[in-house]
Amino acid sequence: MASNAGSSDVSKYETEEGLKEVAAFLRGRNGMPLRPAIEVDKRVEYFKGEKLVNFLVTNTKKGRPAIKTEEEAIRVCKALLRHEYFHRSEKVKGGGAGERHLEVSSNNQFDPAGYFTWIFLGSQRLSHLFTALIIIGFLLITCFPIWPRILKVWMWYLSVTLLVIMVTFLTIRCLLFFFAWIAGYEFWVLPRLFDETLAFAESFTPVWTFEKGSSGQGYYRVVAVGGVIAFVIWAYNQPTDFDTFISAQSDFMSDLYAGKLLSDVSEKSKQDIDKPKVQSLEDILKELDEEDEPSDEEQEAERRMEELLAGELDEDERYEEEEEEEEDEDGDKAAPEQEDKRPQGGGGEL
Incomplete structure (x- = not known):
């Protein structure tokens, strides 16, 4: 039963x-x-x-x-x-x-x-939800030029923050591996993070790995230690250059969060989206004036031509002056000769 x-x-x-x-x-x-x-x-x-x-x-x-x-x-x-x-x-x-x-x-x-x-x-409900979110996100990104400025600024802050976190994490990750490798070990934080063959969740497992390094790399480790020592000595002996580098990075980060690198040209385009795209009379006259004005290249060519013409005129004047001087010299030489050719008659008449 x-x-x-x-x-x-x-x-x-x-x-x-x-x-x-x-x-x-x-x-x-x-x-x-x-x-x-x-x-x-x-x-x-x-x-x-x-x-x-x-x-x-x-x-x-x-x-x-x-x-x-x-x-x-x-x-x-x-x-x-x-x-x-x-x-x-x-x-x-x-x-x-x-x-x-x-x-x-x-x-x-x-x-x-x-x-x-x-x-x-x-x-497939979760998959359909993610697909819908991807489509909505794509449409939102496509419409980014007409977003209000407040949303652009917040999106900028979010993007910059994620970028800074990612760069900081990767830098620390590489430094930890480098110093562990010098000591003869291989230490990776999230070793499969960039493995494209794995699923998203599997990329974050294991959290870290610590293994003994491969043999036969002693020479490379010695060279790496020498490079670190050389960098420390350079940074210590060149405080001005290193401080300038650090200051430049600090200014760049300040500019990022200050929004100085975020232009707002698209905001004006959004505000003028309903206005007719026809030039005003003032714009047309301004363009005509700009067309009539010679360009920098034309002005430069005209200036060079004037210099060449002025140089040729100077040469002609010098040539004429030289000819006049030669004629004067020839005249001075001819006067004594004529005096020598005059008849001498005083004693004959007596």
Whole structure:
């Protein structure tokens, strides 16, 4: 009698509605833990058959299906596989570090020793909510030029603050690794933060790692220590340059939060959005005056031409003066010669 009652209780989970209930529980917040992998160039979540069977039998979380024995759990698992809530997969050797690669198995029979990949994604309400938020955020960013100035300023402060926090964190992270590496160890805070193959939540695990460094890097460590010592000596002996650098960084941060780097040209465009885009008579006359005025290049060319002409005139004047001087000299030389050629008659007449 007890066996028949248990059988009738499990049979409801073999219907379409019952299977949806079981799958929703397994894929929900209280579901079984899963592992990420890559299958057919897509990120998927998989599990081992015996893990699913044990979870259905032993878990005590709220909303769990009323499954009490291993045989009942296997029946439900076979029904889930038959209705394509998940499919069987095989592990593939290779792949990048930390990545698991799977391929679809040709044997689609349930086996507690096999691996299975979820097809059913569970409730998509949260995913739809995030999609809607992304679309709304995109539209808001697109309309940024017509935002009120107060919102622009707050967005500027938020962006600058996040940027400063990120740069500060990365700087401290690199410095911690550098000094630990000099000591012969590798210390990383959030070591998988920039791993693009991982999901968002997995990028923040583990929080830190501390391992012994690779051998054969003693020479590089000595060079790094020498570089640190050289920098400290330079900063100590060049206080003016280093202080100028620190002061420049401080001024830059002050300008960031003072909003001096935030222009508000778009605010005027938003205020004038309803005005006709027709030039006034004053603007037209101003443009005509600007067109009539010679450009800087034209003024420079005209000035050079005047200088050249003035230089040529000076040369002509000098040439004429030289000719006049030569004529004067020739005249002075000709006068004595004429005096010598005059007849001398005083004694002959007597």
